[in-house]
Structures are given as structure tokens and as C-alpha cells.
Amino acid sequence: MSRTSNILQHYVYILFVVSLFFSCKPNEKHNEVSVPHYASNWDSLASYDEAPKWFKEAKFGIYAHWGLLSVPSYANDWYPRNMHIEGTNENRHQVETYGPLSEFGYHDFVPMFKAENFNAKEWADLFEKAGAKFGGIVAIHHDGWSNWDSKINPWNSMDKGPHRDILGELGEAIHSKGMKFVTSFHKARNLQIFKNDSTKWLEDTSYFPYNPNMATSSEDSIISVMYGNIPKEQFYKNWLGELKEVIDGYHPDLIYFDSKLDKIPDAYKRDFAAYYINESLARGQEVVITHKEGELPKSVSLEDFEKGRMNKITEDYWLTDETVSVGSWSYVNNLGLKTADEIVDLLADIVSKNGAMMLNVSPKPSGEIPQDQQEILMTIGEWLKVNGEAIYASSTWDVFGEGPTRQEKSGMFLDKLSYTAQDVRYTRKDNYIYAIVLGWPGNDVEVVLESFSNTNSQVSNISILGYDKEVSFELKPDGLHIQTPNQMIDDKAFVIKIAIDK
Known part of the structure; x- marks a missing residue:
């Protein structure tokens, strides 16, 4: 092969590489992750x-x-x-x-x-x-x-x-x-x-x-x-x-x-x-x-x-x-x-x-x-x-809670409130409502979650976190009635897990 042919092939190769570079560059940019930049305002x-x-x-x-x-x-x-x-x-x-x-x-x-x-x-x-x-x-x-x-x-x-x-x-x-x-x-x-x-x-x-x-x-x-x-x-x-x-x-x-x-x-x-x-x-x-x-x-x-x-x-x-x-x-x-x-x-x-x-x-x-x-x-x-x-990764429900203890205002440096076993706080995750009862109401007593009197949800199952036995319940017009176990679950708050069907 002549020297002229070698030079020609060399230039053709360079042109090919250059064209490949420019044809790939847009795709590389397309795959980059864009990070927002915020101005100082x-x-x-x-x-x-x-x-x-x-x-x-x-x-x-x-x-x-x-x-x-x-x-x-x-x-x-x-x-x-x-x-x-x-x-x-x-x-x-x-x-x-x-x-x-x-x-x-x-x-x-x-x-x-x-x-x-x-x-x-x-x-x-x-x-x-x-x-x-x-x-x-x-x-x-x-x-x-x-x-x-x-x-x-x-x-x-x-x-x-x-x-x-x-x-x-x-x-x-x-x-x-x-x-x-x-x-x-x-x-x-x-x-x-x-x-x-x-x-x-x-x-x-x-x-x-x-x-x-x-x-x-x-x-x-x-x-x-x-x-x-x-x-x-x-x-x-x-x-x-x-x-x-x-x-x-x-x-x-x-x-x-x-x-x-x-x-x-x-x-x-x-x-x-x-x-x-x-x-x-x-x-x-x-x-x-x-x-x-x-x-x-x-x-x-x-x-x-x-x-x-x-x-x-x-x-x-x-x-x-x-x-x-x-x-x-x-x-x-x-x-x-x-x-x-x-x-x-x-x-x-x-x-x-x-x-x-x-x-x-x-x-x-x-x-x-x-x-x-x-x-x-x-x-x-x-x-x-x-x-x-x-608690973790939960969201709010229709109401935050119920019970006799009232927080009158929002803000900083609030007076201390002492919650009772009649005070309940609610959270939600997927098709579960969690009723956090802020005290132990007693063994073998009926707890009525009044907030369920206004819900369209159907309750399919009830359990208590940390308790592996069945929990009896009944949804009535005045709320969700639940029977506590015959043993204390916790001397602090305990959680009733409520499965619902929409």
C-alpha cells in the first residue's frame, strides 16, 4: 500500500472518531442528572x-x-x-x-x-x-x-x-x-x-x-x-x-x-x-x-x-x-x-x-x-x-385524637398537660389506622374509639402491638368498641392497630 493511501486512511479514521464523539455527546448530556441551583432570594x-x-x-x-x-x-x-x-x-x-x-x-x-x-x-x-x-x-x-x-x-x-x-x-x-x-x-x-x-x-x-x-x-x-x-x-x-x-x-x-x-x-x-x-x-x-x-x-x-x-x-x-x-x-x-x-x-x-x-x-x-x-x-x-x-413514616388521619385533655392554643412554652388513658392519638399508614392510647385503661375493659363513629371505613381486623393474641371488637354507631386484654400491655401508651377497607 502506498504512503498516500496510509495517510488517507489515517484521516478517514480521525474523521470517524470525531464524528462519533459529537454524535455521542448529546446522549451523554441527556443521561446527566440535573441538580437545581437556587439564587440568593x-x-x-x-x-x-x-x-x-x-x-x-x-x-x-x-x-x-x-x-x-x-x-x-x-x-x-x-x-x-x-x-x-x-x-x-x-x-x-x-x-x-x-x-x-x-x-x-x-x-x-x-x-x-x-x-x-x-x-x-x-x-x-x-x-x-x-x-x-x-x-x-x-x-x-x-x-x-x-x-x-x-x-x-x-x-x-x-x-x-x-x-x-x-x-x-x-x-x-x-x-x-x-x-x-x-x-x-x-x-x-x-x-x-x-x-x-x-x-x-x-x-x-x-x-x-x-x-x-x-x-x-x-x-x-x-x-x-x-x-x-x-x-x-x-x-x-x-x-x-x-x-x-x-x-x-x-x-x-x-x-x-x-x-x-x-x-x-x-x-x-x-x-x-x-x-x-x-x-x-x-x-x-x-x-x-x-x-x-x-x-x-x-x-x-x-x-x-x-x-x-x-x-x-x-x-x-x-x-x-x-x-x-x-x-x-x-x-x-x-x-x-x-x-x-x-x-x-x-x-x-x-x-x-x-x-x-x-x-x-x-x-x-x-x-x-x-x-x-x-x-x-x-x-x-x-x-x-x-x-x-x-410513629415512623406515618401520616395524619382524619382527626388527630380524642379524649378529655385539651390543648387550648398552639405555640411555644406551653403549660404541661397530663394525658390519661381516655386520651387517644391517631396516625395512619397505608390501610392501617393506629390508635395510640396514652395510658392503660385496665384489664378486660371496653375502650370506645369515638372517632370511628364518623368514618366510612370498614374495619376488617384489630390487633395490639406487642400482643400476639386476638382482640375482640365491634364497630357500632357510637364508635369502635375494643376489649382490652386480661394483662397490661404497657404502663405507658399502647397502640391499637386497625386494618380498614375503604
Whole structure:
């Protein structure tokens, strides 16, 4: 074959390869997965699904108020603020124990925070055994302490105190369990805004009250950061930058915001939401943002009710953050506790109305979760092992419940309600209705589910979760009549599973 023929064949081959490349390229593009990108404005962000499937199904999570604020272990989680208010019990305790505030400030507790017994794997194991589907920790509280390796905030757990990346250790342990990871941000309140007006120093809109005789007024370039005594614009930049550090470094699935987010300009909040959602989606991660009292749009985030909930079924999904403790979110000596029974009742009530619960625990300064709190969590976990099908991945029914105990209003910080065996909460999954009876009515007694007097559904079968024998029932005009077994099923709530035919 001649050299000319070889050259000709060579060019023909090149043309073939080039034509093949261009003919295949459109098909390759067609097979690519398109990831939405949201602009930093609420109209664009409104098209994001603020309640992804995992959150709708999870229903129950656990997190912890733990960090530098745990060290004093006195009064409650607002000790870091109240110790600076002359005349309070906290101030008296602080001065008697540690000396004048001019000599020992809140930042002087930092070397005492050692976290020597913190074990992220043990925390994650406990949360999983308690039935939680998501878990985490306060990333930064009002006190300005960061539980991660921050390059922005000098007051962080890697550079000071325990010299450990707490968020990194716990996030890895939580995600390794297949659970979703939660970080909560309470920093917005930390910004001091009344230092030039002595009549307003004590308003809690600013967490640390300005006092010229205490470290809260320090202009030291490091100390002033902890107490929020810095220019507003620098505070806003730090707020956004620290959120980006956590998003990029730890990939949280849910970011919870405490109150006073209205102190942050709207532009920074929009930039945060766009950054968090876009970066997470690029990793194939669907994330949740929460807010309180309308401080973020509902089209982008879920409303959270601190120690509260809705009093009716809602179309929107929402979150309640509750605590296992009484009187303080963080650990204090002689900490009061709720019972597992109370928490189970709250969980059932919340889920029946389209909400989810995030339960707080209060570890000791050392990082150990006290045994009495662990026992409560384990009891909840045992209940969910038996009755979890009425909670996880459930939806609401025609009514949320029935019974004599009434919740008059929706909102935060509601008065305690004590539920009875006559109070029932309903959930649904496929062709099953779950009646969660919030107490044991007695052996061999008749329970009447009055809500079935108004249903068109036909009941085909009844069973009780955790009980393997037949249950007698009869659907009458006044409701569904059920005979309880001759033995107690649970000293807390128990669940009647009702199969229906439409």
C-alpha cells in the first residue's frame, strides 16, 4: 500500500472518531442528572422542598445542649448571662465561688472544659438505641462558644478547652449509623446592641449584658468576640462564615436556629439558605432548615416550637424541640427530669398533628450523659421497638385524637398537660389506622374509639402491638368498641392497630 493511501486512511479514521464523539455527546448530556441551583432570594428558594422525605418519615431525633455553658452546672443554661447581672442568684453564686466578675469572667471557664469523658460513638449508640432517626448537638450557643474546629471564632473546642473537634467526632459517629446529623445555632442573640444605652443593658435581646466593670465590655480583640462586643457588620460576616464552616466541614442534614434570628439582616439569611441548599444538593443531600416565630420564610424552612406544638393537624410539617430535663437545657446539679411516659405521650401528640420531636439531653461537663437520662432514653427506645410502626413514616388521619385533655392554643412554652388513658392519638399508614392510647385503661375493659363513629371505613381486623393474641371488637354507631386484654400491655401508651377497607 502506498504512503498516500496510509495517510488517507489515517484521516478517514480521525474523521470517524470525531464524528462519533459529537454524535455521542448529546446522549451523554441527556443521561446527566440535573441538580437545581437556587439564587440568593426567597422567590427562588421557595421552590425547594423544605420537608424532604427523610424528615417526613423520621419523626424523632435527639440532640444535646453541651459545651462551655455546661461547666458552671448551676441554675440553668442562661447562667453565662445571668452571672453578669448584679442581684441575681447566679451572680451571687459566681462571686462567692469564683470571685469578683472584674477578675474572673465567663471566658475564664474555658480551661475547665476538658470533655475528658466525651465519646461520640457511645452517644451515637445511645441515640440509635433510643429510636432516634436524627441526632446531633448545639454547634454554638448564645455564649459564643463553637464546638468545632473554627478558623473564624477563636473560642472553639479545637484551639481551646478540650482541644477536640467535637462536631467532627459526633457527626462522623452519627452518619456512620445511617442517621441524619443535626447542628443547632443560637449565636444571633450573642450580638451586643445596647452598649451605648445603659437603660437597656439588661434586655435579653443581647445575651451578654454590657457592663463597664466586667469582661462583657472588653475591647480586647479576642475576648470581645466571645461577648459579642464587636461591630455589627463583623458579627454578621462571622455568623455567615461560621455556618459555611460547618456546612463544608461536617455536612449537617438539619440546621436548627434559635430565636432572635431577626437580628441578622435578610441578605445574610438568604445567602446562608442558598449556600446550604446548593452545597448540600451538590452532594446528593436533602437538608432541613428550621426557624422560630416567622424569622425565616415557611417556604424555605420548617417552624420550630420550643417546648410547644400545634393544637391541630397542619398541612405544613413542623418540629418541636423538647428536653428530657426540667428547668434547664444544659446540665446543672440536681437536674430535674421528665419521665419516659411523659415524653412518649408528647411524641404521639406531636406526630398525630404532622410534627416531629427533637429531644434534648444534658450531658455533664465531662461529656458523660448521666445514667438517669440514659435510662429514660432506653425506655423510650424499648417503647419504639414495639410501637414504632405507629410513629415512623406515618401520616395524619382524619382527626388527630380524642379524649378529655385539651390543648387550648398552639405555640411555644406551653403549660404541661397530663394525658390519661381516655386520651387517644391517631396516625395512619397505608390501610392501617393506629390508635395510640396514652395510658392503660385496665384489664378486660371496653375502650370506645369515638372517632370511628364518623368514618366510612370498614374495619376488617384489630390487633395490639406487642400482643400476639386476638382482640375482640365491634364497630357500632357510637364508635369502635375494643376489649382490652386480661394483662397490661404497657404502663405507658399502647397502640391499637386497625386494618380498614375503604
